Amino acid sequence: MEQIHTKNRPFILASVMLAMFLAAIEATIVSTAMPSIVADLGGFRLYSWVFSAYLLTNASTVLLFGRLADVFGRKPIFLTGISLFMLGAIVSALAPNMQVLIGARLIQGVGAGALMPIATTIVGDIYTKEERAKIQGYLSSVWGISAVTGPALGGFFVDVLSWPFVFWMNIPLGLLALAGITFFFKEDTSLEKRSVDMVGSIWVVIAVSSLLFILVEGGQRVPWLSAEIIGLLALFLGSLFAFLHHEKSIEDPMLPLHLWSIKSIRYANITSFLTGMILIGVSSYLPAFVQGVMERSATIAGFTLTTMSIGWPIASTIAGRLVLKIGFRKTSIIGGVSLIIGGIVFSLLSPERGPLVAALGSLFIGIGMGLTSTSFIVSIQNAVSWQSRAIATASNMFMRTIGSALGAALLGGVLNNRVEEFIRSAGLPERIDLNSTNQLLTEEGRESLGPEVRRILQEGLSSGLHMVYIGLLLLAGVSVLFILLLPKKED
Incomplete structure (x- = not known):
């Protein structure tokens, strides 16, 4: 095991926390800005790909970067992650259309795939076992701060400045983190020599990419029974089988x-896979409901997400105490019940109920996520030896990210199909299509539609989002069923 120099630990910790803040704030701040981004760039059909692209490359690379850090060291991999994240942010801010934005988000996702696991690893390297509990509290506070400030900052940038500032803000913070790790983090080069499973990573990318395309575009631009969909399904199943076979056959x-x-x-x-789908369903589509259907500002839309962001870190803190008193299983069950309550609130959401009800649903989802995620990490780390603890924890992060990626695609497909079906059944002119929903997201756009078209599109968007929220409730119910299967004692 390499020896890490620890005399600059406060500076290293600050740099790591700053880098984690960038990746943590990304989800909520972009979610809040998305209605304005789509209103400016167009391409409502591609809405879910902005999230799916980021999550795809994040999920596909998180385990690979963990292994690369064992081979080449934490520092070069971490610096690479920050650099790629900033590059993706710059291209996103300059994006002239949704296609370029999605490409930039692919780059950002690769950077985030290196940032999150290596940040946790660096902290584990430079602090003793006795110190880590306190430091983990600091790292948890990063999630809390970013979650609370993300929606507010997103709303501020959209309402006062413009949406590109959502991405430009990453650059000065990223440069500070880059400088801190470059100058203060020193590590020896005598690293453990282990193989890098590049083949497994490639199979993961192929499998997840093909499935995402099927879920997002199936029934939309590509018919379900077309040769393209059937071919992609075969590619998904084949690559999944190849991945499983490959993972069984190699040593590392x-x-x-x-x-x-x-x-x-x-x-x-x-x-965690299911709750990842729930999480992305709330954070991706709630702002569209608040702005497009309720006709509220981006700041108000950000507020409805902030309650989830507040509930999560508070519940995580409480979960740490509950696990010691009643065990991880009972704590997880309480979290699962909170997810169901949040799902029920969202399933009953309507324009008349207002943003406060939406915020209440978000709060219960946040509490559920905080209780379950903390309990799962404790149970997983208690179930394995020290030698397997890092990869076991990373596997849980991987599954939640995959769930979020597929959730963004699946729920986006449900929303798009429902809105298009509503538009066709209403007999609107051919010039009115799914992308016309963009105009609901700003006051100027709504006024340009005319009262009848505006009403029909809002009803269609409301109907589509209602289907999404019914899906969230079903996912919460299935999550509780799996939580009940957790052992009462460790294996």
Whole structure:
């Protein structure tokens, strides 16, 4: 094991926390700005790809970067992650259309795939076992601060400045983190020599990409029974089989499959996959409902997400105490019930109920996420030895990210199909299509539609989002069923 110089630990910790802040704030700040971005760039059909692209490359690279850090060291991988994240932010801010923005988000996702796991690893390297509990509190506070400030900053940039500032803000903060790690973080080069499972990573990218395309575009630009969809389905199944076979056959797999034989890990990971879908469903589409259907500002839309962001870190803190008193299983069950309550609130959401009801639903989702995520990490880390703890924890992060990526695609497909069906059944002129929904997201756009078209489009968007929220409720219910399968004692 390499020896890390720790005399500059406060500066290293500050740099790591700053880099984590960039990746953590990304989700809520972009979600809040998305209605304005789509209103400016057009392409409502591609709405979900802005999130799916980021999550796709994030999920596909997170385990790979963990292995690369073992081979080449934490520092070069971390610096690469920050640099790629900033490059993606610059291209996003300058994007002239949705296609370029999606490409830039792919780059950002790769950067985030290096940032999050390596940040946690660096902290583990430079602090002793006794110190880590306190430091983990600092890292948790980053999520809390970013979650609270993200929607507010997103709303401010959209209402006062313009949406590109959502991405420009990453540059000065990223440069500070880059400088801090460059000058203060020193590590020896005597690193453990292990193979890098590049083949496994490629199979993951192929499998997830093909499935995402099927879910987002199936029934839209590409018919369900077309040769393209059938070919992509075959590609998905083939690459998934190839990945599983490859992981079983090599000595140092990217995702050790034997971990799934442990009940604590198996059911925690499956539930994290489902809660990842719930999380992206709320953060991606709630601003569109508040702005497009309720006709409120981006700042108000940000507020409805902020309550989830407040509930999560508070619940995570409480979960740490609850786990010690009543165990991880009961704590997880309480979190699952909170997710169901949030799902019920969202399923009953309507324009008349107002943003406060939307904020209440977000709060319960945040509480549920905080309780379950903390409980899962505790149960997973208690179920394995020290040698497997990092990869077991990374596998849970991987499953939640994959869930978010697929959730963005699946729920986006549900929304698009429902809105298009509503538009066709209303007999609107051919010039009115799914992309016309862009105009609902700004006051000027709504006024340009005319009262009848505006009403029909709002009803269509409301109907589509209602289907999304029914889906969230079903996902919450299934999550609780898997939580109940968690062992009462560790394996």
